[in-house]
Amino acid sequence: xxxxxxxxxxLPLLLLTMAVGAKSVVGQGETWCVARSDxxxxxxxxxxxxxxGAGADCFPLQPEGLCFLPNTIxxxxxxxxxxxxxxRARAPGSCDFAGTATIATSDPSYGSCVYPSTARTAGGPNTxxxxxxxxxxxxxxxxxxxxxxxxxxxxxxxxxxxxPFPDNSRAASEAxxxxxxxxxxxxxxxxxxx
Numbered sequence: 001x002x003x004x005x006x007x008x009x010x011l012p013l014l015l016l017t018m019a020v021g022a023k024s025v026v027g028q029g030e031t032w033c034v035a036r037s038d039x040x041x042x043x044x045x046x047x048x049x050x051x052x053g054a055g056a057d058c059f060p061l062q063p064e065g066l067c068f069l070p071n072t073i074x075x076x077x078x079x080x081x082x083x084x085x086x087x088r089a090r091a092p093g094s095c096d097f098a099g100t101a102t103i104a105t106s107d108p109s110y111g112s113c114v115y116p117s118t119a120r121t122a123g124g125p126n127t128x129x130x131x132x133x134x135x136x137x138x139x140x141x142x143x144x145x146x147x148x149x150x151x152x153x154x155x156x157x158x159x160x161x162x163x164p165f166p167d168n169s170r171a172a173s174e175a176x177x178x179x180x181x182x183x184x185x186x187x188x189x190x191x192x193x194x
Contacts, residue, residue, distance in 0.1 A: 030105065030107070030117055031090060031104065031105055031117075032082045032085070032086075032104045032105075032106075032115055032117065033078075033082045033084070033085035033086075033094070033095035033101050033102070033103060034078040034081060034082060034101065034102060034104045034108050035073075035077035035078045035081060035100060035101055036100055036101060036102050037074070039077075039099070039100035039101075041073050043098060043099075043100050044074065044077045044100055046098070047081070047097035047098060047100045048076060048080050048081075050097065051077075051080040051081055051084040052080055054084065055087055055088075056080040056081070056084035056087065057083045057087070057122065057123055058080050058083070060113065061079055061080065066112045066113050066114075067113035077097075077100070078108060078115075079113070079115065081095065081097055081100075082108070082115050082116065082122075083116065083122055083123075085101075086116045086118060086119055086122035087119060087122045088119075089119040
């Protein structure tokens with residue numbers, strides 16, 4: 001009895017499927033959290049204070065730090081938001097800051113200021129933080145917002161909105177797509193082999 005020959009007609013389809021799937025799996029890890037350009041200075045300052053006080057690495061934003069310049073609330077908020085987001089392993093809701101932040105897919109790093117792109121390069125989610133909350137000198141002195149905000153009298157995110165953060169991440173949909181890709185590829189391989 002002769003052994004069955006594998007059906008090689010489906011091999012190009014399998015290779016194409018695997019190439020497309022590999023490209024989408026590789027690209028899904030590169031996201032950063034940055035300040036929204038339409039956020040108010042006051043809202044950004046409150047969110048920046050929260051991020052620095054809640055675990056973001058804000059040392060690079062100090063005058064001697066690599067990300068101090070440009071010395072703007074927008075630039076400092078973007079770095080702090082991203083540090084917080086990466087240290088929380090890009091958890092759903094960790095890039096919102098009361099609507100002042102958004103997910104970016106292009107690297108916002110510039111010059112010697114490198115934005116971390118993973119929890120490991122950001123110091124990890126459980127790294128102790130010793131950086132004090134920072135006040136940006138560009139905020140008008142008439143601002144009466146306390147260093148951690150003041151709109152919310154307590155809870156996990158003082159000064160932040162009491163409404164739950166929306167899930168801006170694509171993690172769940174990407175995991176499902178990756179699962180379907182693996183299932184489909186396995187099915188094609190089993191068809192080719194049998």
